[in-house]
Amino acid sequence: MTPLVQAEQAVLGAVFLAPGQLDRLSPWLRPEHFSRPAHTAIYAAMLKLRADDHPASKAQDAGPVPMSWMTDTVTEASKHTRGLTASYAHSLVAACPRPEHAVVYGRMVLEGAIHRSVAQHATRLHQAARADAIRGGAEETVHHAQVLSDVLADLARRWGGEPRPVAPPASVPPPPAHPQAVDEQLLTDEEFLLGCLSARPQRLDEVVGWLHPGDFADAGHQQIYRSLGALHHRGEPIDQLTVLWETQRRGALADRTLDAERVLRICDPSAFAGSAEYVGEQVVRASLVRTAAASARQVRALADDESLAPGRLIGYALHALGPLEEVRRRWRIAAGAEPEPQRPSDQPGGSPPAARIEAARSRSRPRRPPIPATAPTAPSRPAVLDRPHRRSPS
Numbered sequence: 001m002t003p004l005v006q007a008e009q010a011v012l013g014a015v016f017l018a019p020g021q022l023d024r025l026s027p028w029l030r031p032e033h034f035s036r037p038a039h040t041a042i043y044a045a046m047l048k049l050r051a052d053d054h055p056a057s058k059a060q061d062a063g064p065v066p067m068s069w070m071t072d073t074v075t076e077a078s079k080h081t082r083g084l085t086a087s088y089a090h091s092l093v094a095a096c097p098r099p100e101h102a103v104v105y106g107r108m109v110l111e112g113a114i115h116r117s118v119a120q121h122a123t124r125l126h127q128a129a130r131a132d133a134i135r136g137g138a139e140e141t142v143h144h145a146q147v148l149s150d151v152l153a154d155l156a157r158r159w160g161g162e163p164r165p166v167a168p169p170a171s172v173p174p175p176p177a178h179p180q181a182v183d184e185q186l187l188t189d190e191e192f193l194l195g196c197l198s199a200r201p202q203r204l205d206e207v208v209g210w211l212h213p214g215d216f217a218d219a220g221h222q223q224i225y226r227s228l229g230a231l232h233h234r235g236e237p238i239d240q241l242t243v244l245w246e247t248q249r250r251g252a253l254a255d256r257t258l259d260a261e262r263v264l265r266i267c268d269p270s271a272f273a274g275s276a277e278y279v280g281e282q283v284v285r286a287s288l289v290r291t292a293a294a295s296a297r298q299v300r301a302l303a304d305d306e307s308l309a310p311g312r313l314i315g316y317a318l319h320a321l322g323p324l325e326e327v328r329r330r331w332r333i334a335a336g337a338e339p340e341p342q343r344p345s346d347q348p349g350g351s352p353p354a355a356r357i358e359a360a361r362s363r364s365r366p367r368r369p370p371i372p373a374t375a376p377t378a379p380s381r382p383a384v385l386d387r388p389h390r391r392s393p394s
Contacts, residue, residue: 004035004108004109004112005035007105007109007112008036008039008109009039009091009092009095010096010101011025011029011096011102011105012042012043012046012092012096013092013093013094013095013096013099014098014101014105016065016069016070016073016089016092017065017096017099018065018099018100019046019054019057019065019069020057020058021099021103022046024102024103024106025103025106026050028106028160029043029110031043031044031047032113033109033110033112033113034109034113035113035116037081038083038084038088041077041080041081041084042073042074042077042084042092044080045074045077045080048076049076054068054069054072055068056068056069070086070089070090071086074086074088110310111309114155114159114310114314115306116303117151118148118155118299118302118303118313118314118317119300119303119304121144121148122148122296122297122300123296123300124144124147124148125144125145125147125148125292125299126292126293126296126297126300128141128292129141129289129292129296130293132289133183133289133293137285138288138289138331141288141289141292142288142328145292145295145321145324145325145328148299148317149318149325152314152317152321155310155314156311156314159310159311159314161311163314163318164315165315165318165321165322166312166315166316166318166319167316167319168302168312168316168319174298174301182217183286186283186286187217187218189279190216190217190218190221190283191266192279193276193279193280193283194221194224194266194267195266195267195268195269196275196276197225197276198224198228198240198266198267199270200276201232201238203276204229204232206277206280207276207280208229208232209333210284210330210331210334211225211280211283211330211334213225213226215283215284215287216283216287217286217287219257220252220257220258220262221266223250223252223257223258224247224263224266224267226250227243227246227247227250228246230246230250231246239269240263240267240268240269243267244260244263244264244267247263277334280334281331281334281335284331284334285335287327287331288324288327288328288331291323291327292324294323295320295321295323295324302316302317302320303317
């Protein structure tokens with residue numbers, strides 16, 4: 001028998017012995033926090049009898065409690081689960097070490113419920129993300145992500161804290177990475193989008209606010225988009241050759257992430273024409289689903305770590321959902337459901353401001369080694385003779 005099951009038995013036994021403990025437990029301990037259906041039914045029956053002003057429900061201390069409290073609880077609980085007997089209720093009483101420690105036992109039950117609930121909802125999010133990846137949607141992923149976030153916020157308050165993201169320390173190992181299969185159609189869409197942007201660089205103004213390099217599933221596509229963004233930021237001309245030059249400067253050719261033939265093929269201006277915004281929205285949507293699956297795996301790994309206290313588990317889990325929320329916000333902007341924040345330098349249909357272009361180009365140019373400065377020769381000056389200091393007349 002696990003410590004969690006023993007804690008559930010102990011808290012129920014404590015309430016059998018001192019029904020008044022419900023005044024301290026009921027504000028935050030709910031029937032669904034118990035892992036066994038019989039315990040859920042018994043605790044729910046206790047709460048109902050208390051709400052119905054059962055004569056024994058106000059007894060605060062362990063002592064003579066009317067047998068009706070136990071028998072009526074078992075009778076009510078038996079309406080919702082099978083196999084409950086008075087002998088099982090007596091075994092719960094025997095399993096309680098100290099009735100006055102009911103609140104501590106209750107917090108043990110809540111701690112187990114927090115780990116169990118977080119794991120369940122993280123699993124549902126992961127399943128929704130996998131299903132959306134197959135059917136090309138994101139609605140179920142967004143729904144289950146919001147449910148998980150709401151559950152974490154509710155559990156944080158029940159535990160006595162505030163839902164606040166906390167970055168885990170380096171001692172907490174990240175979950176093992178599982179490479180996700182990428183649909184071939186998505187890779188085709190990414191190439192199509194990059195071709196549109198390289199052929200019509202002015203379209204970059206439509207997507208740079210919400211489409212990030214990490215949204216591309218292919219590492220080579222990420223590097224091409226970074227190169228397009230860098231050239232656009234510096235106000236440089238964009239064509240096949242300049243994009244190839246920028247990818248080379250970024251080391252994408254040296255580390256074999258890309259090769260020259262692939263860059264020239266993707267950026268062929270005669271091969272693409274279409275809506276960059278529409279295809280970009282599809283890319284961000286796919287990024288949302290991938291990010292949700294990765295976040296769900298990380299949250300599930302945290303929930304499976306029984307050594308994590310509930311407060312830390314909730315904080316770490318909220319932190320793991322941070323990247324997902326950031327991608328979700330950008331997807332809503334891409335889909336037109338949320339206005340894109342305006343930047344001071346934005347001008348409809350215009351190019352980057354001249355000052356920003358010159359600053360970016362200056363950072364891009366190779367720096368020349370400084371020329372050693374030579375001390376200038378001071379011009380000769382006539383020597384000034386010290387004059388005798390005159391005494392003031394007395």
